[in-house]
Amino acid sequence: MKEHSLPEGSVYVNAINMKLARIEPGEFIMGSEKGDMDEQPCHRVTIARPFYMGITQVTNAQYERFDPRHRQLRGKLGFSEADDEAVVFVSWHEAAAYCNWLSERDGRPYRLPTEAEWEYACRAGTTTEYSMGKNFARSHYKHQRHSWYPDPVKTKKEFEVVGLSVGEFEPNAWGLYDMHGNVEEWVQDWYGPYEAGDAADPVGRVDGDFKVARGGSHSTEVQYLRSAERMAALPEDKHWMIGFRVVLAQMPKSEALPLSPQVLYQQNVPQAVPTDIEEGPDQKTAYFTEPKVFVKVEPSEKGPFFKHNHFPYIAQTPNGDLLAAWFTTNEESGREMKLVASRLRHGSEEWDEGSVFWDAPDRNMTGGALWNDGSGKLFHICGMGAAGTWGTLVQAVRTSVDNGATWSKAKLMTLEHGVRTMPIPSLFRMSTGALVLSCDAETGSTGGSNVWISDDDGDSWYDAGGLIAGIHAPVVELKDGSLLAYGRGDEIHGRMPRSLSADKGRTWTYSESEFDPIGLGQRAVLRRLREGPLFFASFADDMELHDRTGAVRRVNGLFAAVSYDDGRTWPYKRLVSTDRDGGIWDGGAWTGEFKMDRSHAEPKGYLAMTQGRNGLIHLLSSRIHYSFNLQWILSLSPGMAEESR
Structure with a gap:
């Protein structure tokens, strides 16, 4: 004009x-x-x-x-x-x-x-x-x-x-x-x-x-x-x-300020794929490395980092780095919430200090997932609130083709703020090509989960409509094309609920699982490993485990399990622990301090998991990074005689 x-x-x-x-x-x-x-x-x-x-x-x-x-x-x-x-x-x-x-x-x-x-x-x-x-x-x-x-x-x-x-x-x-x-x-x-x-x-x-x-x-x-x-x-x-x-008025002719400067997780990110990205410990030999702390921030009352760091998700980037993200806040329903990220750079032994990943100022950003689609693209999906609570979310989707150094403009999966929209770090591609994202269906401790589906590689999404038993439910595709999920709450006969869907999440059937139910401060993870079996991690409450000598012990805390028959049975279970008196650890968030030994592991935590191209399983709780291979789970825990040596 x-x-x-x-x-x-x-x-x-x-x-x-x-x-x-x-x-x-x-x-x-x-x-x-x-x-x-x-x-x-x-x-x-x-x-x-x-x-x-x-x-x-x-x-x-x-x-x-x-x-x-x-x-x-x-x-x-x-x-x-x-x-x-x-x-x-x-x-x-x-x-x-x-x-x-x-x-x-x-x-x-x-x-x-x-x-x-x-x-x-x-x-x-x-x-x-x-x-x-x-x-x-x-x-x-x-x-x-x-x-x-x-x-x-x-x-x-x-x-x-x-x-x-x-x-x-x-x-x-x-x-x-x-x-x-x-x-x-x-x-x-x-x-x-x-x-x-x-x-x-x-x-x-x-x-x-x-x-x-x-x-x-x-x-x-x-x-x-x-x-x-x-x-x-x-x-x-x-x-x-x-x-x-x-x-x-006419628009002022002032020059706009440049883009905000890049922060630590975006800096010095190599774009080449390392020649040794698939090299690692011998997959035929049990491997477990000393756990690491990945949440490295200095809390402050005004931020940018706060006292409560929780709800992690993780992916391996195409260049071999591990990229983890989580929210930082004083209150989980607080408007001060923002997302933080850290890298474990390929070849490094320590995680970077945390830096701000994304910040919709004064909006709740609960829930999220990171996923490498295998063709050079990273997906980041997170909740985006209208206000300060996770009861007013929609899902925002953005992608990166440079190992997470920069991100596309975000798109909303739906314009309808409300429930059934809080993302869980369970995002994968089905054998049909459809993308599946698990979300909480309600804001309470019960009420179930649901899945969102994209049939066009993430351009558009729809709520499949069904209801999984239990919140925070990770989902996996079985060999027959059906979906399997395990949730928190909505217990069946005192056990963790198991949900199955044969129609891409439109309807579900329910049964009790063999696993202990989980509660406040706990979230399970379920994935298919590169080697073929299903991987599941959750929390035991005085659960019986067999060690490699055949003896039975009762254990408490974080465990990993493997199934070779698509979740019908889980014969291999192992406490995720150093199998020694590991002293006192701090799990952060809702976990706090805990002891780690042959019968005790981390008692709480929101779990997230990815598997590297070298076969290593990277399991996050709310603050701690565990790394091990499939053979470590299959070899079971050592017996008493082995531990005393």
């Missing part, structure tokens, strides 16, 4: 009767030293030219003049039914398209505000946490609390839904309503870290994964409504917490 002079006057009413307030140029300090890490460093920003900003968020009535089909989404989950309520269930792309439509309709340049313009207008000359002062007025609250909605287990609709009418409360000093709360607001910028130094009309990063959303929302704790608070989401995402408002 051609350059246009701005209208005159303090308020402009445009062609669709939308009111916009004139915001004069000025300076302010952007960010907060008291806030989250991404609000720092504080820096002086100059807004060099005036602009007009919508005095309210765009309403249903205003948006539907552009897209009448959106009326079908009014009242979805109970939110935003009336003409004067803020429009929600609008992606960043749709918000930007609305601005383009409005530009054509009004003959003037409309767009989303830059992040700097938004904070400048929100503060309206103030330097306090909120434009009304140090505290947010309780009279403005719209369910300002931690919310699990629409999770059917933990919430009820009648206690969660609030009205989203715009302009109900007094405006800030510059005449803008609802700059704190009601709904989050998409802005123009890609999300990225701030840089030190003064800036004039900044426009954010040149590219990124997430678009910034500002202002906080209903059903959100009040500290996330501060003037400096930064949230962000994938630009195609849409849900009941995000809307937008418009500005009238």
Whole structure:
């Protein structure tokens, strides 16, 4: 659109009767030293030219003049039914398209505000946490609390839904309503870290994964409504917490900041496949190496790493590295959650220090999987919340063709936030070519799991519809094409449930397994090994094991098992232990300290597993990396006489 002079006057009413307030140029300090890490460093920003900003968020009535089909989404989950309520269930792309439509309709340049313009207008000359002062007025609250909605287990609709009418409360000093709360607001910028130094009309990063959303929302704790608070989401995402408002002005001509710098796990990543990638210990000889700690982070109250590190997943990259990822957080339903990654580089004996893997700011990111498809591509799938809980997830998928040094733009497997969407590190390709991903079907300790299927190599996905017994259920394909799963909870006759599906997860049959049930802080793993048999790892509760002399011992903790008849029997079981008094270990997360000896192994942990091209099995718990080969399991534990030597 051609350059246009701005209208005159303090308020402009445009062609669709939308009111916009004139915001004069000025300076302010952007960010907060008291806030989250991404609000720092504080820096002086100059807004060099005036602009007009919508005095309210765009309403249903205003948006539907552009897209009448959106009326079908009014009242979805109970939110935003009336003409004067803020429009929600609008992606960043749709918000930007609305601005383009409005530009054509009004003959003037409309767009989303830059992040700097938004904070400048929100503060309206103030330097306090909120434009009304140090505290947010309780009279403005719209369910300002931690919310699990629409999770059917933990919430009820009648206690969660609030009205989203715009302009109900007094405006800030510059005449803008609802700059704190009601709904989050998409802005123009890609999300990225701030840089030190003064800036004039900044426009954010040149590219990124997430678009910034500002202002906080209903059903959100009040500290996330501060003037400096930064949230962000994938630009195609849409849900009941995000809307937008418009500005009238040409886009600043400032140069965007470069891409955020690469972090440790992305640095110095060789792209060649090592000639010795298939070399390793003799597969005919039992091999078990001393366990290693792979979670190496220094927790801090403000991050980027926190005290609770949990839910790992792992893959071997095409260049022979091991790449592991997990979440770090203070609370599992906390908005501070982000993903961390570490590499065990090919030929190295120690894992790298952890570095940030992915961070959708102030969104829950529970659940995930890493998978090497065997043709040079890595898949990363993780949960992406609308808010701070794992009851509002969708699955985000991204891929890498350079051993995890860089990643594609993420795509969402579905736009419907809710349950049946929390990924488990059980992702594989069936013999038919279909991809299978296991997910938790509910947020509680029971309720089952389900599988998502892709018949086009990950371009699109669908929920198969059935229900596996038990949550956190790993899945494997059997030789006849059926699926086998073992879950946590939903016990059958006091044993871990075993689920079978002959129709790609649409229906399942259930029976008791031979394994002990597992509970809080525990997750099993199930995979087919390169050598052909099935591999299973879980946790024993006073389970009987035979050692290699035929003697029976009772064991507790982490064990590995192998089946040569597709899971009908599991004759080979071995405690995953050093088979000696290994002293005291720290399993982190929900595990804490434990002893490792001939009868005791790690008592808890969320397990993940991959097998290297050299045959070594790499088993992760919540903090510890175990490495051994198939022959080590088959050889069983040594007898008492052997151990005493």
